[in-house]
Each structure stands twice: as structure tokens, then as C-alpha cells.
Amino acid sequence: MATTGKPVSAEIEALSAVLGTDASKLLDPTVAKAWIALLTAYGRVTRALSSELMDSSGMSLADFDVMAQLVRSEEYRLRMSELADAALISKSGLTRRIDRLAVNGWVTRRRCTEDGRVHWATLTPLGLRAFKGAAPGHLAAVADRFGSALPASEMERLTRDLLKIAAKNAEPINS
Amino acid sequence: MATTGKPVSAEIEALSAVLGTDASKLLDPTVAKAWIALLTAYGRVTRALSSELMDSSGMSLADFDVMAQLVRSEEYRLRMSELADAALISKSGLTRRIDRLAVNGWVTRRRCTEDGRVHWATLTPLGLRAFKGAAPGHLAAVADRFGSALPASEMERLTRDLLKIAAKNAEPINS
DNA sequence: TTGCAATAGTTGCACTTGCAATCAATTCGG
DNA sequence: CCGAATTGATTGCAAGTGCAACTATTGCAA
Secondary structure, three states, X not given: OEOEEOOOOOOOOOOHHHHOOOHHHHOOHHHHHHHHHHHHHHHHHHHHHHHHHHHHHOOOHHXXXXXXXXXXXXXXXXXXXXXXXXXXXXXXXXXXXXXXXXXXXXXXXXXXXXXXXXXXXXXXXXXXXXXXXHHHHHHHHHHHHOHHHOOHHXXXXXXXXXXXXXXXXXXXXXX | OXXXXXXXXXXXXXXXXXXXXXXXXXXXXHHHHHHHHHHHHHHHHHHHHHHHHHHHHOOOXXXXXXXXXXXXXXXXXXXXXXXXXXXXXXXXXXXXXXXXXXXXOOEEEEEOOOOOOOEEEEEOHHHHHHHHHHHHHHHHHHHHHOHHHXXXXXXXXXXXXXXXXXXXXOOOOOO
16 A cells, blocks of 8 residues: 555455365454454544645655654664664665655755764654644544544454464564 | 565654654554554565565566456456456556466457457466466465464454445545 | 546656665674 | 685566556437
8 A cells, every 4th residue: 555555455255165175274254354344544544644645744654654753763863774664664665755754855864973873863853743743633633533433442342352462473573 | 575576564653753743643643553553464474475476476566456357257358458457556557467477378459359459368278277276375475474463353444444444535546 | 429537557757665685783602 | 814605785687567648439418
């Protein structure tokens, strides 16, 4: 869904007829339905949020995520690698994303004086202002498109379940 | 976040300090946590599944999804537009994906004799064989990375919740 | 009929992505 | 100290993506 970007979709159902009678042994139909539901929910919500954010603030979802990481960091700065891990993107992807954010004047990149291999990505005052301008609308959109679908207690249960799934798949992006 | 493809990540927490005291009015912390959990779970699982599928079968997750749609269709074929909607990708994206699948000999594209505007994408016997080869491993991977995290009853609840979220955001991809 | 609107797909374009190779700086073993 | 291994980040490359503009075909109205 690239969000834009990355492809988001899938269907696994009804493969039994093709694969043979034991397809449900490979993937429990209950699990298949849940998996499709996850892909569908994710795809629809992110697609909508992405275009709303781009229209209102000229910022991609990935831009927002990176800037959000910096906002919550000490002195509004992070090493490139730390930032890549935090934002769940590859190192090369981050390099180029920071290039673009730097062109906007939202982030600066400076070599670390103590260790010349390290580069700090730092949110600028202009970037902070852009983020402050974008965040309320984006957060409201998340509340509307995602948050309003379930009551709070159910939302907490959803969180616990999703975190269990995430925990089962904990591997760093940048091997 | 994705599969290749799409950026998958985010953090919304801890914005109150930056946005002012009322950030939690914009987005309930409960919702924020759930949203981050969704992005994280989706990103990690799809990333892993994507590379496993590519390694084992030379097929992207998007390829698999498109072929799965054809497998479950009448006569293994679908119109381009139907297929794009079903696979949740744009029309142009599908055009090029079918190009690539056709190069592999997995799908053919033929103009419809009754309505010259329509083109049928049809899974070939070779494509069906490739799909049959890929599906067991992929389904097992879904079962392992996603399905094994929760008991069945909880999985059903998760499905219901996710479908509610999806329903709140039901809009066709191709406007 | 004829000509305009609607529909189905494809293409031009600008961008984004990740992997592998590479460059640069630091650290560590001898 | 010095060269090899390690670590941090950037770049070449080959994809993949969506939007908007375009082509082709059909339908419909006068």
C-alpha cells in the first residue's frame, strides 16, 4: 500500500478445492478469515489516512511516522540507524526519506563529532511546526476511521491480541 | 509496512507534550496504542511472509494474492477491473502485475470477443501448478506467524473487530 | 446515422522501496 | 602501531506504485 505504497490485499479462502481436501489442515479457516480481515482493515484505513494526510499537509504517512519518532526523542534527534529501526523501514529507505525531509527544511542531518560514522537526524523548528500543524488532523482521522469502530474495552483487547501477534514475529528490520 | 512494498510503521504516542495538554482529546491513548499495535503486527508479519514466499516460490505476496483470486474464480478468469478491485490494487498496478505474471507464463490476457473493451486475465495450467506449489508453504507460514498467536475463540473475536473497522472504511479503490 | 458520453485498460511520469555493493570511520588483535 | 574486521550510512539498480492523461470500444440520444 504506498502509502501509499505497499500492496495490501489477499484472499486465501476457498483453496481447498484446488489444493485438495486437506487445505484446512494447512490453514484453519478461522485463521484464514482473521488474516484476510487484518489485511482488509489495514489496507482500507491506511489508504484513506494516507491520502487525507497528503492532501491536508503535503506529508506522507511515512514522513509523519519519522517526524513523530523525532518529536518524542531527546533533543528531537536520533541516529539514522535508530530512526530506521524505530520507523520500521530499511536503512536505505531512511537515508532517502531524510533527504526529502531535509529539502523541505523539516530535518537536518549532521555528522557526529564523537563518532564520525554516526549521523544525527534532527527535527528543525520548521519541521516541528509542520508536524504540529499536521498532527491534529491526522490524529482526528485515526480516531474517526479506526478508533470509532469499537468500544474502549474491545479496543484494549484488540491491542493485546495484536501485540501477541507482533511479539511472535519480533525480528529487526535491518539484519 | 509491507511487503514488499509498502511502508509500515508509526508512533503516535507521547505527542501531548508537543501538541499541548489536549492531545488525548484528539486521539484516545487506548486507540493510539491499538493503532500502533495494528501497524506493528501487520508490518512484521507481512514482511516475514513476503520474503519467505519470494525465497521459496519466486512469487511476491501481491502475485500470490492475484493468483489466489483467479484460482477461486469461475474458469480461473476475471476481468481486469474485477481483479483489481478484488486484489485491492489500482488498475494501473494490476495492468503491470499481469504483464509480469504473463512473462512467467502464469497468466494470459485476452480481449473479450463480446465487449472489446474488456480483457480477461486467465490463470494458465502452469500458473495453477505454480500456485499449488507455493500455497502450502505460504499457508503454513500464515498459520505459524499469525494463526498460532491466539486461540480460536480469540481469533474469531479479532476477526469480528477487524471487519467492523474495515466496514467503517468501505470505499472502492478505483474511484 | 452520427456524434457525444461512459466504460475498460494502458501508458507516461514522478516517486518510493529494498537489497547488495560500496565508502567511511572506528575498533581490535597481534 | 598497523592491518583486518566491524559498524554506520549512502548509492546503484531493478523493481513496484498510483495518478492523471490517453486510447479504444461501446452505448445512447437526437
